[in-house]
Amino acid sequence: MNLLADTRFGAYLQLAWFAGSRRHELRRPMLREQLLRQVYSAGVTALPVIGVMAMLTGAAVVTQLSALIGADSDLTQRMIFLGLFVELAPLLSALVVVARSSAGIASELAVMHLHDEFTALRRLGVPAADYLLLPRIFGLMIALPAVTACFQACALGSGWLTMAVLEGRPLAETAGRFLDLADPWLVLLSLFKSVLMGAAVGIIACHHGSTGKGSTQAISGAAIQAVGTGLVAVFVVDVAFAMLIYALK
Numbered sequence: 512m513n514l515l516a517d518t519r520f521g522a523y524l525q526l527a528w529f530a531g532s533r534r535h536e537l538r539r540p541m542l543r544e545q546l547l548r549q550v551y552s553a554g555v556t557a558l559p560v561i562g563v564m565a566m567l568t569g570a571a572v573v574t575q576l577s578a579l580i581g582a583d584s585d586l587t588q589r590m591i592f593l594g595l596f597v598e599l600a601p602l603l604s605a606l607v608v609v610a611r612s613s614a615g616i617a618s619e620l621a622v623m624h625l626h627d628e629f630t631a632l633r634r635l636g637v638p639a640a641d642y643l644l645l646p647r648i649f650g651l652m653i654a655l656p657a658v659t660a661c662f663q664a665c666a667l668g669s670g671w672l673t674m675a676v677l678e679g680r681p682l683a684e685t686a687g688r689f690l691d692l693a694d695p696w697l698v699l700l701s702l703f704k705s706v707l708m709g710a711a712v713g714i715i716a717c718h719h720g721s722t723g724k725g726s727t728q729a730i731s732g733a734a735i736q737a738v739g740t741g742l743v744a745v746f747v748v749d750v751a752f753a754m755l756i757y758a759l760k
Contacts, residue, residue, distance in 0.1 A: 519740075522722070526714050529640065530648045536641045537649060545642065549650025553612045554657050560607060565662040568603065569595065569669030577677050588689045591670050596663050596693075597701045598753070604659040605708040605745045608651065609738060613716045616647050617737035620720025621730040629721070644721065648713035655709030656702045663701075697756065704752045711744040 536542055572595050576587045620643060623629060632639040671689065675682045716737040723729035 519718075522718055523711075523714050526644070526648075526718050527710070530645060530710075530714065533641055533645060534649065536638075537645060541637075542642060542646055545646035546650050546653075549646045550654045550657075552615075553608055553651050554654030557607055557611055557654075557658055558661055560611075561604060561658050561662050562665050564603065564607070565600070565665035566669040568599065569666035570673045572599070572666075573670040573673040574677070577674070585688070585692065587674065588685075588692050591667070592689065592693050592697075595666055595670065597697050597756070598749075600663045600666055601659045601701050601705045601708065602745070602749050604662045604705065605655060605712065605749075606742070608655050608658060608709070609712055609741045609745060612651065613712055613737040613741045614734035616713070616716040617720035617733040618730050620644075620647075620717060621723050621733040624721060624723060625727070625730065640721075644717045647717050648710065651709040651713035651716075652706050653709070655712070656705040659702060659705040700752065700756070704748060708745050708748050711748060712741045715741045715744055 537546055573587070573591065576590050580586050580590070623643065629639040629643070632642060667686075667689070671682060671685045674680070675685045678685075719733040719736040719740070723733045
């Protein structure tokens with residue numbers, strides 16, 4: 512156990528345990544306000560980028576599927592559900608959040624560490640880890656599923672419209688057939704996958720931002736480590752869930 516604790520992965524696990532055991536502290540008004548700020552920063556401000564990307568992705572995927580599969584509407588709908596809705600939407604949403612938020616969180620915490628703000632908070636009687644880390648971790652856990660749901664809705668709308676135009680079918684018929692083929696459990700699983708991705712990204716960013724050396728070089732280093740490791744974590748979670756879905760099928 513000591514060997515594990517000394518590794519980077521062990522440090523991630525320790526921070527995950529800390530966040531889980533201290534989640535009740537988010538009921539405090541001061542921490543709840545910080546949590547809402549993180550949700551807004553990581554989620555709400557990302558919606559314009561997510562919306563445009565989702566609509567372009569939905570139209571591109573349906574166009575390519577129609578060219579490869581032809582007029583087999585049911586097969587196209589299944590591919591849209593499994594490939595676009597369950598797989599691509601959570602993955603692309605997570606990549607956007609990593610690109611936008613991981614570096615920012617790590618850099619912000621590294622600057623605070625450089626200016627010794629952690630110690631200043633403790634002297635004021637404020638638990639520094641609770642105030643600085645919990646809202647960022649749980650903020651991403653809330654923001655990423657919400658962003659993913661927005662991506663899924665925009666991508667589906669764009670995909671349905673593209674399919675209706677290419678195949679000459681009524682839009683309502685296209686949407687209704689998709690809903691008949693969709694599996695509600697996989698919808699919930701895709702959102703749960705986003706929750707885990709958000710937790711992993713938040714834990715990694717907070718770890719590298721709060722544990723770096725107190726120097727200006729450490730700020731950029733923390734951001735690079737947070738983004739690089741966060742991307743790896745996102746793909747690890749994605750592959751794990753892909754294997755789970757394969758096993759369930």
